[in-house]
Amino acid sequence: MNRRLQHLLAWLSFASLLFGVIPLAVMTMGYQVEKNQAVPSFERWSCEDIEADDSPFQQLTGVHKTEAAAFNRADIEVEPFDAEKCRIAGSGSVTVWVQEGQGMGFIYAKLSERQMLKRLGYRTFFTDLSQERWFLTALIGALWLPMVLSLYRSTGAAKILPWGRGQ
Numbered sequence: 001m002n003r004r005l006q007h008l009l010a011w012l013s014f015a016s017l018l019f020g021v022i023p024l025a026v027m028t029m030g031y032q033v034e035k036n037q038a039v040p041s042f043e044r045w046s047c048e049d050i051e052a053d054d055s056p057f058q059q060l061t062g063v064h065k066t067e068a069a070a071f072n073r074a075d076i077e078v079e080p081f082d083a084e085k086c087r088i089a090g091s092g093s094v095t096v097w098v099q100e101g102q103g104m105g106f107i108y109a110k111l112s113e114r115q116m117l118k119r120l121g122y123r124t125f126f127t128d129l130s131q132e133r134w135f136l137t138a139l140i141g142a143l144w145l146p147m148v149l150s151l152y153r154s155t156g157a158a159k160i161l162p163w164g165r166g167q
Contacts, residue, residue, distance in 0.1 A: 006155060010162035013147035017160070020141030025051030027137065030126035040120055042113060047086040047094065123131035 049056075086094045089108040097120060098104040107116055117124065152158045 006151060006159075007162065010159050011149055013144055013151065014160070014162045016140055016144035016147060020137055020139070021144050023077055024137045024141045027126055027129065027134065031129075034123060034125070038100055038102065039122065040097045040102075040117070042095050042116060043098075044093055045096055047083060047092055050086070050094065050096075051083060052079055061113060071151045079103070081106060082108070110138075 081094075085108045086092070086106075091110070095107040095111070095116060096104060097107060097116065098119070107119065112118070114124075148158055148160065
């Protein structure tokens with residue numbers, strides 16, 4: 001193989017490693033970490049339903065307090081309800097979030113589910129990546145190994161870094 005072609009192939013394989021293989025590995029790990037997050041659930045309640053003593057909400061609150069006591073966990077919190085905030089900021093209704101093993105609380109403002117997840121610290125960067133982004137990154141990464149093997153066959157040394165001697 002021509003020396004210039006070998007040099008070009010070495011740089012192309014390095015670019016494939018840098019822009020394909022490494023980002024794909026990071027994206028895959030990040031996707032798995034995000035999939036293992038505990039996802040909170042949301043339910044919309046009126047202020048009157050929450051304040052009533054015999055409402056289903058009071059039963060839900062009791063279950064979470066019992067769960068915290070049963071496992072002797074102080075980190076499971078049940079946020080206190082603020083009726084004034086519910087009437088003013090929530091316009092008569094509130095979103096109740098429940099996250100298994102962490103507790104429950106209230107979001108008084110009317111937000112989209114994405115905004116509520118962000119407010120609670122749930123991250124969705126990698127799970128929100130488009131299919132086209134995944135495919136393009138995998139395609140760029142797939143070129144790396146054939147180029148390195150081609151260089152190895154022509155030069156006798158696996159040349160991963162283009163500025164190295166590789167011989």
